[in-house]
Each structure stands twice: as C-alpha cells, then as structure tokens.
Amino acid sequence: MAPKRTTVRDLRRQNRSTLLSMLFFDGPLSRYELAGRSGLSAATVSTVTGEMVDEGLVVEAGSVDSDGGRPRVLLRVNPDFGHVIGVDVGETGIKVELFDLALTQLAALDHALSPSSPSAVASLIASSVRDVVDAAGVPASTVLGVGIGVPGTVEQGATAVVHAPTIGWDGVRLEELVADASESAWPLYVENGAKTQGQAEMWFGAGRGAKHVVIALIGSGVGAAVVTDGGVYRGATSSAGEWGHTTIVYGGRPCRCGALGCLEAYVGAEGILDRYRKARGRALTGVDEQSTVAALIEAAAGSKTAARVLEETAGYLGAGIANLVNLFNPERIVLGGWAGQALGAHQLDRIVAATRAHALRHPYEQISIELGHLGPDAVAVGAATLPVAALLDRAADPRKLAVRADIA
Amino acid sequence: MAPKRTTVRDLRRQNRSTLLSMLFFDGPLSRYELAGRSGLSAATVSTVTGEMVDEGLVVEAGSVDSDGGRPRVLLRVNPDFGHVIGVDVGETGIKVELFDLALTQLAALDHALSPSSPSAVASLIASSVRDVVDAAGVPASTVLGVGIGVPGTVEQGATAVVHAPTIGWDGVRLEELVADASESAWPLYVENGAKTQGQAEMWFGAGRGAKHVVIALIGSGVGAAVVTDGGVYRGATSSAGEWGHTTIVYGGRPCRCGALGCLEAYVGAEGILDRYRKARGRALTGVDEQSTVAALIEAAAGSKTAARVLEETAGYLGAGIANLVNLFNPERIVLGGWAGQALGAHQLDRIVAATRAHALRHPYEQISIELGHLGPDAVAVGAATLPVAALLDRAADPRKLAVRADIA
DNA sequence: TAGACTAATTTTAAGTCGCAAACTAAGGTC
DNA sequence: GACCTTAGTTTGCGACTTAAAATTAGTCTA
Numbered sequence: 001m002a003p004k005r006t007t008v009r010d011l012r013r014q015n016r017s018t019l020l021s022m023l024f025f026d027g028p029l030s031r032y033e034l035a036g037r038s039g040l041s042a043a044t045v046s047t048v049t050g051e052m053v054d055e056g057l058v059v060e061a062g063s064v065d066s067d068g069g070r071p072r073v074l075l076r077v078n079p080d081f082g083h084v085i086g087v088d089v090g091e092t093g094i095k096v097e098l099f100d101l102a103l104t105q106l107a108a109l110d111h112a113l114s115p116s117s118p119s120a121v122a123s124l125i126a127s128s129v130r131d132v133v134d135a136a137g138v139p140a141s142t143v144l145g146v147g148i149g150v151p152g153t154v155e156q157g158a159t160a161v162v163h164a165p166t167i168g169w170d171g172v173r174l175e176e177l178v179a180d181a182s183e184s185a186w187p188l189y190v191e192n193g194a195k196t197q198g199q200a201e202m203w204f205g206a207g208r209g210a211k212h213v214v215i216a217l218i219g220s221g222v223g224a225a226v227v228t229d230g231g232v233y234r235g236a237t238s239s240a241g242e243w244g245h246t247t248i249v250y251g252g253r254p255c256r257c258g259a260l261g262c263l264e265a266y267v268g269a270e271g272i273l274d275r276y277r278k279a280r281g282r283a284l285t286g287v288d289e290q291s292t293v294a295a296l297i298e299a300a301a302g303s304k305t306a307a308r309v310l311e312e313t314a315g316y317l318g319a320g321i322a323n324l325v326n327l328f329n330p331e332r333i334v335l336g337g338w339a340g341q342a343l344g345a346h347q348l349d350r351i352v353a354a355t356r357a358h359a360l361r362h363p364y365e366q367i368s369i370e371l372g373h374l375g376p377d378a379v380a381v382g383a384a385t386l387p388v389a390a391l392l393d394r395a396a397d398p399r400k401l402a403v404r405a406d407i408a
Numbered sequence: 409m410a411p412k413r414t415t416v417r418d419l420r421r422q423n424r425s426t427l428l429s430m431l432f433f434d435g436p437l438s439r440y441e442l443a444g445r446s447g448l449s450a451a452t453v454s455t456v457t458g459e460m461v462d463e464g465l466v467v468e469a470g471s472v473d474s475d476g477g478r479p480r481v482l483l484r485v486n487p488d489f490g491h492v493i494g495v496d497v498g499e500t501g502i503k504v505e506l507f508d509l510a511l512t513q514l515a516a517l518d519h520a521l522s523p524s525s526p527s528a529v530a531s532l533i534a535s536s537v538r539d540v541v542d543a544a545g546v547p548a549s550t551v552l553g554v555g556i557g558v559p560g561t562v563e564q565g566a567t568a569v570v571h572a573p574t575i576g577w578d579g580v581r582l583e584e585l586v587a588d589a590s591e592s593a594w595p596l597y598v599e600n601g602a603k604t605q606g607q608a609e610m611w612f613g614a615g616r617g618a619k620h621v622v623i624a625l626i627g628s629g630v631g632a633a634v635v636t637d638g639g640v641y642r643g644a645t646s647s648a649g650e651w652g653h654t655t656i657v658y659g660g661r662p663c664r665c666g667a668l669g670c671l672e673a674y675v676g677a678e679g680i681l682d683r684y685r686k687a688r689g690r691a692l693t694g695v696d697e698q699s700t701v702a703a704l705i706e707a708a709a710g711s712k713t714a715a716r717v718l719e720e721t722a723g724y725l726g727a728g729i730a731n732l733v734n735l736f737n738p739e740r741i742v743l744g745g746w747a748g749q750a751l752g753a754h755q756l757d758r759i760v761a762a763t764r765a766h767a768l769r770h771p772y773e774q775i776s777i778e779l780g781h782l783g784p785d786a787v788a789v790g791a792a793t794l795p796v797a798a799l800l801d802r803a804a805d806p807r808k809l810a811v812r813a814d815i816a
Numbered sequence: 817t818a819g820a821c822t823a824a825t826t827t828t829a830a831g832t833c834g835c836a837a838a839c840t841a842a843g844g845t846c
Numbered sequence: 847g848a849c850c851t852t853a854g855t856t857t858g859c860g861a862c863t864t865a866a867a868a869t870t871a872g873t874c875t876a
Contacts, residue, residue, distance in 0.1 A: 005447040006422040007834055008861050014414045015863090032824055039413040041864050046826055063871095069823025070871045153770055163770050212644035226735075228641070235636070235737025236620035239771045242734040247727040247766050249658045250674075259766050261727075266658075319655040319669075326650040327634075327735060329643025358655050358667050362561055362571050363647045416832050416862055423834085440853060449835050454854060477852025478842040 015040060016048055016395035020057065023077050024392055025203075028061045030072030049075055052395070057081050077101055082144040082397070083136070085129055085186075086384030088193065088377075089121065089150045091166055096128040097380045098136045098143075101388065103204070105381075107136035118162075118169055122177030129182065145387025145398050146186050149193035149379040150174065151221075153239035160190035163239075165257075166221070187398050189386035194241065195232050196382030197336065197374070198225020203385055205373035206334040213332045214324045216243065218317070218340030219376065220289055222264040226328055244268065248320055266316040269293050269339045276309045293339055297346050314347045318354020325359040325367055336372030344371045423448060424456055424803035428465065431485050432800055433611075436469045438480030457483055460803070465489050485509055490552040490805070491544070493537055493594075494792030496601065496785075497529065497558045499575055504536040505788045506544045506551075509796065511612070513789075515544035526570075526577055530585035537590065553795025553806050554594050557601035557787040558582065559629075561647035568598035571647075573665075574629070595806055597794035602649065603640050604790030605782070606633020609742050611793055613781035620738040624651065624729060626748030627784065628697055630672040634736055652676065656728055674724040677701050677747045684717045701747055705754050722755045726762020733767040733775055744780030752779045 018038055023029055029037070035045045052058040059078040063071040079102040088095040090113075097108040109132050111124060125148065133140055152164025160175040175188050198215040201207045207215065207227065215225040222244030226233040233240050244264035245257050252261030253271065265271045269289045276296055277283040284299070286292030299306040321333055335344045335351070344351065352369050374381075390398035426446055431437055437445070443453045460466040467486040471479040487510040496503040498521075505516040517540050519532060533556065541548055560572025568583040583596050606623035609615045615623065615635065623633040630652030634641040641648050652672035653665050660669030661679065673679045677697045684704060685691040692707070694700030707714040729741055743752045743759070752759065760777050782789075798806035 004426045004445075005452075005834085006419050006426075008416065008419065008832090008863095009834095011414050011416060011419065011833090011862055018412045018414075030824075037412075042825065043827080043865080044413075044863055046824095047863090050826090065872085066823055068821075068873055070825075070873095072824065224735075228636070228643070233636070235771070236739040237737060237771070237774050239768070239774075240735060240737035242737075242768050242771065245734050245768050246731040247656055250656050250660070250724060250727055252658070257768060259730075316658060319658055322667075323654040323731070324735075326653050327632075327648060327732075329645060329648035329650075331644040360647070360650050360653050360665060363643070363645070363650065366645050366647075413863090415864080419833055419862090438853075450854065451836080451856080452834050454856090455834090458855090473843085474852055476844055476850075478854075480853065 012048070013395060015044065016052065017393055019045065019048055020052065020077065020395045021392045023058060023075055024388075028074035028076040030064070030074055032066075032072050034075070057395075079104065080142075082142045082391075083133075083138050084144050084384045084387045085132060085146040086196075086380035086382065086386075087125055087129065087146060087148040088196075088379040088383060089125070089148060090193075090379075091151055094121070094124060094128065095377075095380050096125070096132045097384065098132045098138070099381070099384050101391075103381060103384065103388070106138065107132050108380075109135065115167060118172040118174065119177050119181075122174060123181045125178050126181035129186075130184075140184060143184070143186050144391060145189060146178075147189040147191065147196065147383030147386035148174065148178070149191055149196035149383040151193050153242070154190050154192050156234065156238045160188075162190065185399075187387060187390070189383070189390070191383065191386060192223075192238070193379045193383075194223040195225045195234075196386070197376065197379045198227065198334075198382070199232060199385050199389075200374055200378035200382035201225075201334050201336060201372055202227055204381070205378070206336075206370045207332065210330075210332045212328070212330040213334060214328055214330045215334040215336055215372065216321060216324065216340060217337035218267060218269075218335070218343065219337040220269045220339075222268045222320075222337075224324065226324075227330075228328070243320065243324065246320070246323060248316060248323070263316065263320045267313055267320065267339075267343075272296065272309065272313050272339070275312070276306065279309055280305045290338055293342055297342060300346070310343070310347060311350065313343065314350035315354045317343065318351050318356075319358045321351070321355045321369070322358030322364070325355065325363050329363045329366065331366055331368075333367055333369045334372050335369065336374070338376055341371055341375070420456070421803060423452065424460065425801055427453065427456055428460065428485065428803045429800045431466060431483055432796075436482035436484040438472070438482055440474075440480055442483070465803075487512065488550075490550045490799075491541075491546050492552050492792045492795040493540060493554040494604075494788035494790065494794075495533055495537065495554060495556040496604075496787040496791060497533070497556060498601075498787075499559055502529070502532060502536065503785075503788050504533070504540045505792065506540045506546070507789070507792050509799075511789060511792065511796070514546065515540050516788075517543065523575060526580040526582065527585050527589075530582060531589045533586050534589035537594075538592075548592060551592070551594050552799060553597060554586075555597040555599065555604065555791030555794035556582065556586070557599055557604035557791040559601050561650075562598050562600050564642065564646045568596075570598065593807075595795060595798070597791070597798070599791065599794060600631075600646070601787045601791075602631040603633045603642075604794070605744065605784065605787045606635065606742075606790070607640060607793050607797075608782055608786035608790035609633075609744060609780055610635055612789070613786070614742040614744075614778045615740065618738075618740045620736070621740045621742060622732045622736055622738045623742040623744055623780065624732065624748060625745035626675060626677075626725075626743070626751065627745040628677045628747075630676045630728075630745075632732065634732075635738075636736070651728065651732065654728070654731065656724060656731070671724065671728045675721055675728065675747075675751075680704070680717065680721050680747070683720070684714065687717055688713045698746055701750055705750060708754070718751070718755060719758065721751065722758035723762045725751065726759050726764075727766045729759065729763045729777070730766030730772075733763065733771050737771045737774065739774055739776075741775055741777045742780050743777060744782070746784055749779055749783070 061074045061076045079100045093112040155161040162172045207213045213227040224241045224243035248263045249261035253265040255262035255265040469482045469484045487508040501520045563569040570580045615621045621635040632649045632651035656671045657669035661673040663670035663673040
C-alpha cells in the first residue's frame, strides 16, 4: 500500500511544486507576488526559490518597478533547464518533437509507418528520439523525459500496457519495448493520444484556466479527454473517456467496435460519410476522409441531402455532448479533433442547440462550448507535457527517483 | 483563491486524519498496526494517538496477545465522542435519524409531508432534528452536525442551493432556511440524496474497499453516484452523475425532463410500466409504483408481454451501464434503488450480458456488477456520514472552524 | 549629492513536526 | 527470579514555516 504518511520533507516538496507551477503557468512573477498568491511567507518563498535558482531550475528575468521602493525581481522557469520530447504514435506514422521547458519546439521529425509489429514501432521510436536530439543539437543529458501518445487505451501500472485495436495492438508493453530499444534511460511516459491532446488544450488551448473540462475529440474515431479538478481523469485502469462507444441510439447503426448505436457510428467521420452515402445512394469522392468530409460540408450549401446529413450529425453530436454535460457537469466543453473542428466551424449553433435540448437545464447553464484551439498536431506537444508535469509535480528532476505513479 | 501553501501544522492534521480514518474504517487497531499501515513511525503514532485519546476522540478497547511480548492495546474511535444526524428529504416525507459515531442508530423520526414550501420543509427539518435529539436522550452539545439528503441537485458554495424539480424547488437556499429555523448552530451538510445513498453503499455496503465505483440508482427516477479515487464526484457545480437523463435512444420516448430518449424514460419505474401498458394495451394494477413493478416481475413467469418488457428493460439498462463503464472506467458497478434491486434480483444475468454487449472489452473486463446491499433507507445514514466525513477529514470537531469546502 | 523614504528580500530566532535511537512497560519462558 | 520478546514512550535532532528584525535597492527631496 502506498505510504499514507506525511513528513516534513513532503512540505518542502509540496511548496516547491506549488511555486514552480505558478512560475510555469503564470509567467514571470516576483517573489513578492509568489508569496501573495501562494499564501506562503516571504521568508519561505525566498528560501525555496533560492534553492531552485541554485539548481538552475529557475532564473531571474529582469525586474519591474514597484512604486517607490525596491524593484521586484521577476523569476521564471529556466526554459533551458532541460528538454522534453513528445512522440505521437498515429495510425499511419509517428511524429517526434523536441521542446525546451517553455514547450517551444526545437526540432521535429516525421516517419510514415505502415502497420508494423509493436517492437518495430518501438525501435523506430527509440531511434527517432535519438535523431531528434541530434537534430536539435542539445546534449542528451538535458533530456528530462519522453512522452508518448498512442491511439488506444493505456493501462498505467508498473509498466504501461497499450490496447490499440485500430493498429492491432492488444496488451503491448510499449514502455518496456521502447526502453529495451534505447540506449538512453530517459523516463518514458506513455499515454492515450486523446488524453495528451486534451492536456495540450488544457495547458495552451481552449481549456486554459478551467478546472472541469471535457475535450471532445472527433476524427475518424471519437473520444474524449475528461479533466476533473485540473487533472486528467483516468478511472480505475486509465481507459475512462471512451465517449465514442457510448450508446446513443439503442439498437442503431453497427459500430466497428462490434456494438450497435455507438456515438462514433453517427458522428465519427466514417459514420458521417456512410450516412451520406446511404442517404444519397452514392459516395462523395475525396483523396482521404478529411477532404471528403470537407467536401461534404461545402456541398451542404447546395445539396439538401448533404445539409440534412450534417444537420442530423449536429443533432447526434449535441445529444452526445449533453450526455457528457449531464454525467460530468463540466464548466467547459472543448470541441476538437479535425472533424470536430470542421463541424463546429459550420454548425456550432446547431450543435449547441441540440446540446441544450438534451441536457438538463442546470448543468447546461454552467457550460460554454468552444472550438479547440489546437489541431491533431497537438498530440505530440501534449505528450511532451507529461515529463514537464512530472517535473512540476516533484519540483525536481524527474530522472531521479522517477516515481511515476500519478502524473496528473 | 484557496491558500495553496502547506505548513508544518498541516502535517499533523493530515496524519491525525489518516490515523483516525484507519481506526474508523478498519476497526480497532493497535498503535503498532497503525504504524505499519500508515508508514508513520511508532513515535509519531504514539504522540498523535495520545493527543486524540486525551481529547476523547479515540478510546482504548482492550488488548490482544502478541506472541510472547507486551500485548497490543487496541484503539478505536470513541462512538460516544459525538452524535450525528441524517435527514432524508423525500418527495413524500422526511426521515430524521440520529446516530453515534459508529453510525449506530439511536433514534429515528418519520414525517409525512405533502408538497410544501421550502421554508415549511426547513421548519419541519429544524423541529424534527430537535425532536430526534430529545428522543435519543443525548445532550444537544454532542451533536457534531446534520447531514441532509435532498431529491435534486445541490450546488455547493458559500451556502448550499437546491434545485429539485420533482418537488418544485428551484434555487432553494435550504441550508440558510434550516439554519434560520433552528436555534442550534449545528453545522449543516446538504447533499443530493443519490450521492448520500451512494456514500452509504461505499461505507457500509457493496462499495466497500473499492476506489472507483458507480452506484446506479433506479427507482421512479434514475440517477447515479460516481465515486472516483474514493471520493464522491461532483463536477463543477455538483450536478454530475445525472445518468437518468443521458440519451440512450436518440429521438426516442419523451422523458419528464422534456427531452427525448432519456435512459430514465426506459428503465425508470414509470417508463417500464408505461412501456408495458403500451405493449399490452392495459395497465397493471398496484397500490403504488413499487408494488406494480413487483407485480410485473412476478407476471413475467406467465406473461410473454411482461417477460419481453423486462427483457428489453435489461437491454436498455445494460446499455446505460455500459455507457458508465466506457466513460468512467470504474472497478465496480453497484445496482441500487428499489427498482434496480428488484430488476437485478431477477435479471442480473441479462443486464450483465447487455452491458458486455455494449461496453468496450477492456474497461468491461475491469468491472464487477453487484446489487446494492442497502435500500433507499440508506439516504439518511448516508446523509449522516457527511458530518462524520468532516470529522475524519479534519480529525477535529467539525463544529469548530467549520470550513466545509471539500467534504469528499 | 546626501539623506529620507518606500517596498522587496533576506536573515534571525522561535516553535512545530516526524523520526531514529534509547528506554520503559508488560507479558511469557525456563 | 533471570531473561527474552514485543509494544509503546521519551529524547535529541534535523527539517520546515513563520513573524519580526535587518538589509537591500531603488526613488524622491532638499
């Protein structure tokens, strides 16, 4: 059982973490402001920040006048304290990006990838990570960790286990595989790609500032990242948020998961296009799903059928969102994913109206529905936030004593 | 903003709370066992428990042999340290019960109540609370707090605001009303009745020992209490878990909430009976909903129509449960509420099968589905746990400095 | 240009906390 | 009754936060 005790040491770690997180999220702040915001005494702020400055974690960043007295010295997280890497394992390729601690991208790599064995993917990840470090020209020793977003559920445990039916993975111990394929021993953080994308929206996108958010992601598949009390909600075995496979039409359209009437079968890109094909009698043509959906949206101006299919889609989607509202009672819904943003750009009013029609009045009144600010590219940045989150949480180099139980 | 700092005083409070909670939930324990379980040193356990014994919060409770050495002295929470009161505000009456700290019932009162103004209900609560204290013969000064379960959503804030459409309450500041109607200044804890019932299942019923549980409650209405990481999940404004009004059949049966296709319209008692009436052409007779549903279940042995309606009900319910499984990924589902337990007793296999059919394999494999151990009576005990939870959380008399932000 | 003044940090001294180690208590065994 | 074993207490210490005092780094005034 986890130790439930609290010792004096935990105090310092907790307070370091609080102050470091404030500096990270709320930009440069003086010690004085830190004291005010944190509730800590000026003395403590001084000693704690002093420590972090000595360690190179925090640096001074100019100063601002304070009417009449000693100017305030601004502190901020040292962007060069270390670097983090985010990996987006997609269904058709992997992206590897390297960032500094301010999450500024310093290098990026893309690899197309036909469906391959888990160990082949793991090797590719390991070598690409190596490559991106070389490409960025940063010393290997400054890499604090590697976050990996995968298209499937991830069981967090002693080692992360991935279940990703769309790429044929079932019980893949990706963390072990990548670790075995790498020479370096950087901490690895494997997480569901929807959750990393959600994390990115929370840190840099439409979720900023809110504590209870559901990020609805609609692409080929449909998923959601649920943020409760500021942290990503995982559930008992980290597979929470499988919104796409909730039943919205009992006994309805067959879904690729095998069940009937899943939301994904109606509002997933494939479901939308298939419904159009059935209604119209023939399919739209497009080089890929994404452009076909775009063509459908454009066609809606002239085609009654296209317009009706999209209208219905907005209805289903609104009902699906209303389910999230009723169950999670968030303060904000962020509509993301490439199809979600495309639909939202043309149909947001209708989607909102359908949500209102299906949600209870009280929780509905609490929410705002917004489009995501980031595209699917955000999976990699989101993955890169994982080692940063570990750093903020421990307020210490995550490579040391990497107890990675709850990354939040 | 809440103070984010952690001071050395918080340590003691935290550790007191840990030890007190262990004693409460895991029965009498010796200091030695407490040290082992908590990870605290024997020295700290000794001083902390010493304090709590001095304060009367904890008492010694015999001793047990330890092979060969000094016997272990058992400690337990002093059941007579104080008393707590639970109030169940139902649609047809209120129940008020008084318990000692071991949640042993010492007195109970029932009042029928025709739909009345909030302030009339508040007065009745205030006077009944007074009465139950007199009936139990305990000194008023020993009452640590009063928990109130209400049939609607409760916005927790500076003062609890209740929205309960079924009894015509909209924005009722019940906490203020009751406080104004009482002479005593006992801390009040107002909470949704489904959540208090869920809390009772967690502490004493089918939820014991689990950390991620959804308690599905089916009666006339349908709701759920979601427990994540051991605490009741509330969402941004405490109206999370409105499972009954999630859409399960898009465009389906009208629900009393105004929307179409809500789960409640299919598996709520009224919905079941109405579906039977429509299928059969005539209604079953019964003195009330509860006995009518019982009659329907009995009729299923002979009547094809009744059997089919129940079968369909199991299907809808399974799909609804699957949605909970996919979204919350709990480790356990508890099926409660009078109708839920009645259905579960006769149809559990079918419900489980329908759940499996609609849930994703991976999260499905994590769960066990169980019948609730407690009936709807549990609302009052559940409400009474609220002041106890406050006591355990603060490890101090909740009447002092009652900061009731997060009761968990 | 030297005080005087103001406001941000740092230093100092005090009090709390948990812990390891030494110590005491309470039983059993031979 | 000497000795062993185990439970619980006391003691001394290092780590931590804090209030208060001291210091620092500017601006303003005369």
